[in-house]
Amino acid sequence: MLVRILAAVACGVGLALAFEPVAQPVVIPFAVAGFVLCTRGLTLRWAWLPGLAFGLGFELVLLFWMRAVGPDAWIGLSIWQSTYFAVLGVAVAALQRHRLWPLWVATAWVSAEMWFSTWPFSGMPWGRLAFAVADTPLADALPWVGTIGVSLVLALSGSLLAWVVVSEGRERGVAGGVLAGLVLLSLVPLVAPWQPDTDGQATVAVVQGDVPGNGDDILYDYRQVTQNQVDVTVRLADDVANGREPRPDFVVWPENSTAVDPFRDQQTHAGILTASQAIGVPILVGAIVDAGPRHVLNQGIVWDPVTGAGDRYTKHHPVVFGEYIPFRDYLDDLQIGRLTMVGRDMVAGTRLEPLSIGDVEVADSICFDVAYDDGIYGQVRNGAQLLTVQTSNATFIHTDQIDQQFAITRLRAIETGRWLAVASTNGVSGIISPDGQVVARADPRTQAALVERVGLDTAITPAVRIGAWSGRLCLLLTILGLALALFPYGLTRARQQAGDATVPSGLAGAHGSSSE
Structure with missing residues (x-):
């Protein structure tokens, strides 16, 4: 053994x-x-x-x-x-x-x-x-x-x-x-x-603003994290105005672009307005939004330069013990040090409709959501033309997690036959084609604005049509096997036990002795 x-x-x-x-x-x-x-x-x-x-x-x-x-x-x-x-x-x-x-x-x-x-x-x-x-x-x-x-x-x-x-x-x-x-x-x-059936095009910009300090603590200077996103977006607007970059149809900011509620915090709200008015197109803002005294939402918010905040996607799969605590009423009494750091529980989203950003239908995912099938499949089935991933991997920026997640992200582009734009606070950000090729990528721990012309597609791959049924079939076959x-x-x-029970005890003992 x-x-x-x-x-x-x-x-x-x-x-x-x-x-x-x-x-x-x-x-x-x-x-x-x-x-x-x-x-x-x-x-x-x-x-x-x-x-x-x-x-x-x-x-x-x-x-x-x-x-x-x-x-x-x-x-x-x-x-x-x-x-x-x-x-x-x-x-x-x-x-x-x-x-x-x-x-x-x-x-x-x-x-x-x-x-x-x-x-x-x-x-x-x-x-x-x-x-x-x-x-x-x-x-x-x-x-x-x-x-x-x-x-x-x-x-x-x-x-x-x-x-x-x-x-x-x-x-x-x-x-x-x-x-x-x-x-x-x-x-x-x-x-x-599989051949993508492109039925339109759009220009997408991904903004990676970087995280101050060592880069592995999004809360170390959370206001500067937001300001970095604003600064890079304003510089991009200047490049657009001077013809150095094409005007994007919309901009993608990462998860945790704001670590406080932008509807309650005036400084954060003002920064988003500055960026959106400078670039003049919608920004998909990754924000933490209050949901009462004990809960928060991790959202991608479509922020229009004219009408303000609109359509929203809420993270489907918050991280257990990292973003919410199950059985909190019992565990709080134990005063476990690491769990006490999670002050409020993050509420899971259920939306399966794509976001409308300008004229583009977008399937959004937030961080670890990209590793799950349900949210992406549902939004693509409901008409999403493009995928976005908003992520904040700052905690893991000095590890190989960022490369493992980026590999999964590339696979989602292939699986759905869609272009995909991923925005990270400080890595890995990029734009990926439907065959999984990385057409633009920002180095970790840098500030960058990636602008690319991408295809839009509404064709649904067989994989997305099949969805969870292949897994259910495997489970059924396993149970049958x-x-x-x-x-x-x-x-x-x-039968063996029944046969042993019919053998007289004396013979059974003799047999046992001879076998030894």
Whole structure:
């Protein structure tokens, strides 16, 4: 068992190398195969151990950036996320008793991804296999089968590779042939890529104002954060007036451009008015807005230079224990130091209609929202022509989190077939084309205004049309696979126990003695 556990840890660490900063997705099938082999042949009582070991190796490396919040947050989140792999280890051990186990194992992996991406408290999607494929041929499959489908292909490649390892003779040839067929099938989108159907154009400006001080504390000088956004926008307006830049149709500011309510704080309100009147077009402002004495909203607000604040998007997935505290009435009494820093709970938004910014319908996401499927899919289905992401990664600016999130952002552009503009307080900001190429990018810890002409599209990719149904199908197949694997096993155990019960006690004892 010790060898299995150590091997599982190594495979988990190997899977983490598929993501930024190493970004070597070629390791994914081998890491998944290692997970399968480490659990193979184990009883359900023990299969969780290599599963947990794999999860710890994976999560502690993948989420190393959480140390910016604190070692306790990094270790605690990593352990929690690892428990999903412990459960997955038990499921995979059971499913390998079935004849078609490579398929069932792959669906179980995707079901586990859906589980840790949605529960509890909306989950934590970091580490989905598909999030590592931005610069691979498999990225072209995203518009067709989505993030869930690409994860399924990657998990299936790993389970088939494990089948090749454990099989012999003719069966090994069959396993190798199926694996080769999967590889060829996954390359079909290269021959028939999704073609965006551009039905208009717009000029978009992204403003990155930077964060004062060390750059990792948005509240260190929050008024200067807002002033930086104003200053860069006013300079952009001057460049437009002098013909050095084209006039944008609208401007995107990042999340936390204002850390206080711009409707209550006069200085902040005046700064936004100065910027919007200078540039003369709407600004999508990332703002914290009061929602009573105990709650706040994290919003993207369309600020028109003439009519003022208008359409709003509210962050769908606030970060648990970072932006809100569940069971606050009980936890407040414990006076846990880090939790006391979250003075008010952030309320989750539910909007699935795109924002109207001028003549453009925009699907907005705020920070970690980009890692979740629901908000983006819903807005695109309802007519969004363009994607925006407003983010404040200042806490993680000195870590690899900013590159991991930017990779996920690129994948969303590919998956939806849309241009995407991402504005960050101090990195990574950029403008991304529907094929995932970064056409403009601002260096971290700099001030910049990126202005680009982008296409607008209302065509809906098959991935967005399918939506959550592919995940539900994987869950159904996983449950079916477990039933087919466990029912005969349970029936056999019951028969064995019934047979033992009919053996006279004296004979049973004699048999036991002889066997020893």
